[in-house]
Amino acid sequence: MRASLAAAYRRTDYEVAGAVARIGRRNAAVDALLRRLGTRQGAFTTAWNPFSRKMPRGWNERMQARLREATRRLPMAEGWGRGRGWAEHSLLIATDPRRAAVLARRFRQNAIVLLRIGAPARLLTVVRMSPPQAGLGHLPGWQVRMTDDLRRSPFARSRQVHGGTVGAWAFPPMGCRGA
DSSP states (O other), X not given: OOHHHHHHHHHOEEEETTXXXXXXXXXXXXXXXXXXXXXXXXXXXXXXXXXXXXXXXXXXXXXXXHHHHHTTTSOEEEEEEEETTEEEEEEEEOOOHHHHHHHHHHTTOSEEEEEETTSOBEEEEEEEOSSOOOSSOEETTEEEEESSOGGGSTTOOOEEETTEEEOSSOBTTBOOOBO
């Protein structure tokens, strides 16, 4: 992911039900919202503007409806991601990071925002690779990475998963690593 795009993700406010998540920051309102959804973790994701390519509003709304349908059995809340001149509908989905990463890949997103009670929001990038490269984990043609150093996190309890060491969140058979 280009540095300018990663910076844009970091400048964006991810808002739902009055709670605003920002990359690298913890927010008590976000923690309370996760509790109301009955979960300890979740992810902000969208189906708008795949791979950060601006698409017509009608197309984006149809794709967002498909995302909503794909997650209909999960607790969720509707919100917005708002950056400088860029706003997208988003969903805060009560799910584990692995499932969120699969949704991101399915709806062609560059990244999602992971949330966990008591921890700062994290940007998780889903990187397209050609050909697939070795890493702690990958799907054919895809690799999932955390954008910050997990070793500094209070949740950085590494463990072995499918032969790879991963940090706070395990993505079997995918992994995460500091970028």
